[in-house]
Amino acid sequence: MSAESPLTVASPNSEPSTTRTLLVVDGHSLAFRAFFALPVDNFSTQTGQATNAVWGFATMLAQVIDAEHPDHLAVSFDVKGGTFRNQLLPQYKGTREAAPEELLTQLPLIQRMLTALGVTYIEKPGYEGDDIIATLATMGDREGYHTLVLSGDRDAFQLIDENVTVLYPGHHFKDLKHMTPQAVVDKYKVTPQQYPDLAALRGETADNIPGVPGVGDGYAAKWLNQYGSLDSLCEHADEIGGKKGEALRENIEQVRLNRKVNALVRNVDLGVAIDDLTFGDVDVAALNELFKDLEFGSRTRSRVLKTFGNGVAASAKATRNGGSADSNGPADTGEGLEPLRPTAIASAADFGSWLETHRPQVAVPDEVAQFTVRDYADDDRHAVCGNAVDHAWTIAAWGDARPGRSTLQTLAVAVGDDAALIAAPIDEALRESLQTFLDEEHGRAIVHGYKELLHLLGAAGLDMDLPMFDTKLAGYLAQPDFHADDLAEAAEHFLDIHVEEQARPAQGTLDFEDEAPEPEPDEDRLRDLAIIHGLAHTLGPIIDEREQCWLMRAVELPVSRVLHGMEHIGAAVDQQRLNAIRDEFAADADMAQTMAWQFAGSDINLQSPKQLQKVLFEDMGLKPTKRTKSGSYTTNAAALQSLYERSLDNERANGFLGALLRHRETNKLRQIVQTLIDATNRSDSRIHTTYEQTVAATGRLSSTDPNLQNIPNRNASGREIRSAFVAGEGYSSLMSCDYSQVELRIMADLSGDEALIEAFRSGADFHKYVASMVYKVPVDQITGDQRSHVKAMSYGLAYGLSTYGLAQQLGIAPREAEALKNRYFDTFGKVHDYLESLVASARRDGYTETIFGRRRYFPALQSTNRVARDAAERAALNAPIQGSAADIMKIAMIRADRALAEAGVTSRIILQIHDELVVEVAPGEVEQVTALVSDAMEHAVDLAVPLDVSCGLGADWQLAAH
DNA sequence: GTATGAACGTA
């Protein structure tokens, strides 16, 4: 979940009521939930103190108070040391004891915050928080209160009655379910009083309490409704037949014990009266001090003060903190958006004088500004930069950054509270002084999206060497799974600042020629500048702390520059050839469609799965194979193929399916070619894709508008499309260079598996060699099947492939796949250990890391949902491998680009397809360029195994294949 | 007009 999205309560209790309301909070439960709902890395202080649970606790509590308006409030906590429950059941909460250190250190902070807020918290040795809650609820009940219990522990359900409601967090922390007697009956089919009986039967995994095996909520409820209570059920245990009855009888002692343990104590001596549990007497000074320590911003503080400052016992509030929230001013933590003072720049002279008055504010140390990468050696990896962001220039530009046709509207340079706004068009004198400024100061600048900035600057004839910091790239490194579409979203996510949507014309993607897009108002631009500065302030320390500065400055930023060049140049296509290919596919598709319609007997839309389902499974009565995830019958190619093979005796169905399959394939290809035709720039006959550098969670690039990373390559007819990608004017050929088995080589290196390393060093046919090791037969006796099975196994490794999946893919029995897997891991034991260790460390640390320190976080590893957890395990297995391969390719691109530039050749990289680079080669440069690019790729990184690169050359992309 | 699901292309 997003760290800053306001936590809202599902159904606020807005009924005006004369009854007083008491809110009791299970402090541990709330802290626990907050800790796991919010990414700890966004919430920690410079000194490394985690604060996510404190922040979540404060926000959530404020939210509930705003929604429910309780008159009285208390928070309960567990105390260290066991309770009577541990004596009854030694393993009680055994699985929970492993509360992360980072959470435990926050509990005292939460209590300190509660004290500052004037909220009573209660802990009692020998009892759990739940017992305190039960006691308070019981006291409240007696004294005529309506009690709300905020707890994520289902044991609290036994307290529910007409006057006690449990607020129970749902899947999303922010969705609170109001558990009333009726809600309990609806969900569990038993009354709240019966709930502990049900829980005793079922057990509670979270508390390490075993129930009756095979008995869940359903059976437990059925029995309880039959026999009325657990006692009565136990007496009649012999009457229950079947496996479940047997299981019940075997575990009846455990169940009785469970029931004793889950009964909450309602008469703990707390030494307080409900009437004393007021709140709102806030000690503002103490709160300020705490929030300063925690580095919470003014926004969080005023949010909390707004709620607690209005409590019923706020007698002192008016005098004590009436104005202090404002008089302190916005906290200088970067959270408040200081409005910037704009200066309009219209000439070189304007800019010169603005610059001279503002230059003194910039204080970036030379060693930071002049950061250069000698080579990708380890000694640079600890470089820092985030400490300098507060005293740097912010440079931003607005306009249309589409590669090949970008236009600049406005350029801005800001520092401190001041911003210079430069509107296009820019005259030559101003352009020159701007260029001089950029040449001198690029290393002291923060930007948001260096690649896009280069496109915009380029539209005005400007260029900018590497900046110090890029907040877009930094945000991506900090949280690769989060993707903001614009600055406002990034601000919301990272800064907890809500920027209201400005009414503005639709994003100018399809703007008409004669209708110039309305320029964004200055306020929007000043706001954007402030956001960029705020992002740098927040993200800089995170990047430094994780030692990812090197990754940003030596990898991501330089690769941005390379990508900008590739996008700007584009890939030349042969328009005639594209048209011819399109026409051919279109004719085939039309023919197949006509044929399909004849067999079907009606002109259905062959692209509508719904209409296909009707024809295939209703009209023709075919037996469906698989279902889609939404429950309908799939009509995907695999299903159609198997239907086709099973319908040889049904002429009509067989004919229809054959035509349909043919239509699917050719129509898809037609559509792909048409997309390429539409995406071709008329003026230069080239296609300018956009590479997304901050989208793929593993660190890979992606390609959009159009996607040039998914041009068909697997079968001959699709591959034809590649023949339309050609060398452009002034160039003679295309060269394609790709890595072979990078991911496997990375696994060999990282696992240190001697056998696999040897397989790569031998230089033989890799898969054959591996097969011979797995099957223990000489290489020349390996059959085709053996080779392909081992090949599939090797590739499946990095995906967390299951034996079932392997069997499916190879068309063999699961037993055989299992045997293959065992033999494989017998041979390559360290690979197995390595893959296991990846998941283990992800579970321990919360994230995985690539060779170069790129992280990816996996909160879903903590999920109680098996499907979600298993998926997260596979992703955690894959991320460092796919990610390291992506890192290596990025480094290779930077090296290759630099090598080509330093050699003074005109040949250039135009495409990247994950493990392949396509280079447009100028006449007479073939040999030199081949050597430079393959060397750059082969030596991007030094692994225990060689990196193998193969290059091919040809007049077009298809012919360049090798 | 926007969002979703199914399908399918790549590494």
Place this chain on the structure above:
DNA sequence: CGTACGTTCATACG
């Protein structure tokens, strides 16, 4: 019942 993406079309929604 392997990972990572982007695009298209149909369909359902407001």
